[in-house]
Amino acid sequence: MNTNETEKRSWLTRIKKAIVERGRTFRKHLHAPHISLHLRLRGVRITLPRWGYVIALLFFISLIVFVTVIAIPFKVIPTLAYIIQRMAAYPYVPSYALRSVIRLTISYFLSLGLALALGLLATEHKKLGKILIPFFDIMQSVPALAFFPIIFIIAIHIFGFYPSSINSTTAYTGPGVEIASTLLLMTGMLWYQLFNIIGSILAIPHDIHEVSRLFNLRGWKRFRHVIFPAIFPGIVTGGIQSWGGGWNASIVSEYVTYSNNIYWVQGLGFFLSYAAWMLGDTTLVILDIITMSAIILFLNRVVWHRLFETMEKYSFG
Amino acid sequence: MPILEIKNVTKIFHRGKNKGVEALKDVTFNVEEKSFLSIVGPSGCGKSTLLRLIAGIDHPSSGEILFEGKPVTGPNPKISMIFQTFALFPWKTVEENIEIGLEALNVPKETRLETVKNEIQLVGLDGFEKAYPRELSGGMRQRVGIARALAIEPKIMLMDEPFSSLDAITAETLRRELLRIWRDRTKQPETFLMVTHNVNEAVFMADRVLVMSARPGTIVGDVRVNVPRPREKHLRHTEFYDACDKIVEIIHKYSPTHPTH
Numbered sequence: 001m002n003t004n005e006t007e008k009r010s011w012l013t014r015i016k017k018a019i020v021e022r023g024r025t026f027r028k029h030l031h032a033p034h035i036s037l038h039l040r041l042r043g044v045r046i047t048l049p050r051w052g053y054v055i056a057l058l059f060f061i062s063l064i065v066f067v068t069v070i071a072i073p074f075k076v077i078p079t080l081a082y083i084i085q086r087m088a089a090y091p092y093v094p095s096y097a098l099r100s101v102i103r104l105t106i107s108y109f110l111s112l113g114l115a116l117a118l119g120l121l122a123t124e125h126k127k128l129g130k131i132l133i134p135f136f137d138i139m140q141s142v143p144a145l146a147f148f149p150i151i152f153i154i155a156i157h158i159f160g161f162y163p164s165s166i167n168s169t170t171a172y173t174g175p176g177v178e179i180a181s182t183l184l185l186m187t188g189m190l191w192y193q194l195f196n197i198i199g200s201i202l203a204i205p206h207d208i209h210e211v212s213r214l215f216n217l218r219g220w221k222r223f224r225h226v227i228f229p230a231i232f233p234g235i236v237t238g239g240i241q242s243w244g245g246g247w248n249a250s251i252v253s254e255y256v257t258y259s260n261n262i263y264w265v266q267g268l269g270f271f272l273s274y275a276a277w278m279l280g281d282t283t284l285v286i287l288d289i290i291t292m293s294a295i296i297l298f299l300n301r302v303v304w305h306r307l308f309e310t311m312e313k314y315s316f317g
Numbered sequence: 318m319p320i321l322e323i324k325n326v327t328k329i330f331h332r333g334k335n336k337g338v339e340a341l342k343d344v345t346f347n348v349e350e351k352s353f354l355s356i357v358g359p360s361g362c363g364k365s366t367l368l369r370l371i372a373g374i375d376h377p378s379s380g381e382i383l384f385e386g387k388p389v390t391g392p393n394p395k396i397s398m399i400f401q402t403f404a405l406f407p408w409k410t411v412e413e414n415i416e417i418g419l420e421a422l423n424v425p426k427e428t429r430l431e432t433v434k435n436e437i438q439l440v441g442l443d444g445f446e447k448a449y450p451r452e453l454s455g456g457m458r459q460r461v462g463i464a465r466a467l468a469i470e471p472k473i474m475l476m477d478e479p480f481s482s483l484d485a486i487t488a489e490t491l492r493r494e495l496l497r498i499w500r501d502r503t504k505q506p507e508t509f510l511m512v513t514h515n516v517n518e519a520v521f522m523a524d525r526v527l528v529m530s531a532r533p534g535t536i537v538g539d540v541r542v543n544v545p546r547p548r549e550k551h552l553r554h555t556e557f558y559d560a561c562d563k564i565v566e567i568i569h570k571y572s573p574t575h576p577t578h
C-alpha cells in the first residue's frame with residue numbers, strides 16, 4: 001500500500017529496519033564468510049572478493065611478520081620449557097576454565113530468558129514497543145562498564161563477601177561477588193540476544209501473522225507454533241554473538257577494582273587480568289588466551305555449529 | 318436466509334498523524350448459502366481488506382458483518398481462508414501445516430491425524446506428508462494451503478487471489494480441482510467467497526460476481542453467471558462471454574481516467 005511511504009520516515013520504523021537488517025547481515029556472513037563484500041565509496045562500488053579469506057590471509061601474514069621480525073629477536077615468545085614450568089606453577093587453570101564456563105552458561109540462560117521476555121514485550125505490545133525499542137537501542141550503546149558500580153555494590157552487599165588475598169594483596173571474594181560477576185556478564189550478553197530476538201520477530205511476514213490470527217493461535221500456542229520457531233535463528237546467532245561478548249566481559253567482571261579494593265572470583269577472565277595487571281607475565285596471558293580459544297572453538301563445534309545447521313528450516317522465503 | 322450479510326462496512330486505515338486512508342466505503346451485500354461468490358476489482362480497491370474483515374482478523378471502522386445472523390467480532394472456526402502467498406509455516410512439514418488449525422481448536426491427536434490424512438488425499442499430496450514447504454512447487458504449496466483451510470471444516474471458505482502467484486497451467490488445474498472439491502464434498506464448506514482481479518477466473522468459478530471500484534472500494538456491479546456446471550464442460554457457453562463483457566465494462570466505467578498510482 002502507498003501509505004508505507006509515510007511509515008518509512010518514522011524514527012521507530014528506521015530503528016526496527018536496522019535491527020532486522022543487522023541480524024540478517026550477520027547470519028549471511030556466518031553462512032558464507034567467503035562471499036564478496038560490496039563497499040560504496042563516494043558512489044563508486046568496490047567489490048572485495050572472498051573477503052573472509054582475504055582477512056584470514058592478512059591475519060596470518062601479519063602473525064608471521066610479528067613472530068620473525070619482533071617476537072623472536074626481542075625474546076617476547078618464551079621457550080617451551082619455560083611455558084611448561086609456568087603451567088605447572090598454576091595447576092588450577094582447568095578448574096578456572098570450568099568455573100568460567102559454568103558462570104557464562106548461567107549468565108547466558110538468564111540473559112536469554114530476560115531477552116525473550118523483553119523482546120516479546122516490545123514486539124507483541126505495540127504501544128509499549130514504541131517506547132521500549134528506542135530505549136533498548138539507547139541502552140545498548142551505553143558501555144557495559146557504566147552499569148558496573150550500581151549492579152556491583154547492590155549485589156555484594158546483599159549476598160556478602162569476605163577477604164581473600166591474592167599474592168598477599170588485600171582482595172575480596174564470596175557469594176556476593178560471584179552473583180555480581182554473573183550479573184555483570186549479563187550486561188555483555190543480553191543485548192546481542194535481545195536485538196536478534198526483536199529482529200527475528202519483526203521479520204515475521206505479515207501473512208504468517210494473519211494465519212495465526214485466523215486460526216486463533218494465542219498465548220502458549222502462538223509462542224510454540226509461531227513465535228519460537230521464527231526467533232530460533234535469532235536465538236542461535238544471538239547466542240554466538242553473546243558468548244563472544246560474554247568472554248570479553250568475563251575479563252572485567254571476574255576481577256573488579258572498586259574504590260581501591262579488589263574483588264575477584266575464580267575464572268579465566270580473572271586469571272587473565274591477574275597475569276596481566278599483577279604479575280605482568282606474558283606467558284601466562286598467552287596460556288590463558290589459548291585455553292579460552294580452545295574452549296570457544298570446542299563450544300562452536302559442539303553446540304553452535306550444530307544448531308546453525310538446523311537453522312535453514314526456520315527461515316522464511 | 319443469507320449466510321453472510323455485509324452491512325454498510327467502511328474501513329479507514331490510520332497511519333501516524335495522517336488523516337487516514339479510506340479503503341472501503343459503505344460496502345453492502347449478502348452471500349447466499351451454498352453459493353460461489355467472486356469479487357473482482359482493480360488492485361488496491363480493498364477487496365483483500367474486505368476478506369480480512371469477514372474472517373475476523375481485522376475490524377471494520379463502521380458498519381456490521383453478520384455470519385449466520387450473528388455479528389463477526391473475531392476469528393471463527395466456521396470461517397477459513399486461503400492466501401495468495403500460501404502463508405505456510407516454513408518450519409512445519411506438510412502434515413503439520415495442515416494440522417495447525419485443528420491443533421488450535423484442541424481437536425484430539427487421533428482425530429487430527431485422520432482428518433489430515435483425508436485432506437492430503439483429497440488435494441493429491443500423497444507421499445509429500447513429511448516434506449517441508451520449501452521443497453514443494455508453488456502449486457503444491459497452495460494445495461497445502463487449501464488442505465489446511467479445509468481441515469477445520471469451515472462453513473465459508475474465503476479465498477484471497479488464491480491462484481495469482483501460480484503459473485497459468487497450475488492455476489487452471491487448481492481452479493478445476495477446487496470446483497471438484499466443492500462439488501464432491503458432502504461435508505463443509507458449501508459456500509465460497511473468492512477475491513480476484515482476473516475476470517475470467519471470477520466468471521469461471523462463481524455463480525455471482527460483484528465488481529468493486531478503485532479506492533475507496535465500493536460495490537459498483539452485481540453480475541449473475543448462469544453457466545451450467547461443471548463449468549469446464551461449458552467453456553464456450555455464450556453466457557460466459559456475456560458475463561465477462563459486462564464485468565469488464567463496469568470496471569472501465571468506474572476506473573479513473575488518469576491512473577492514480
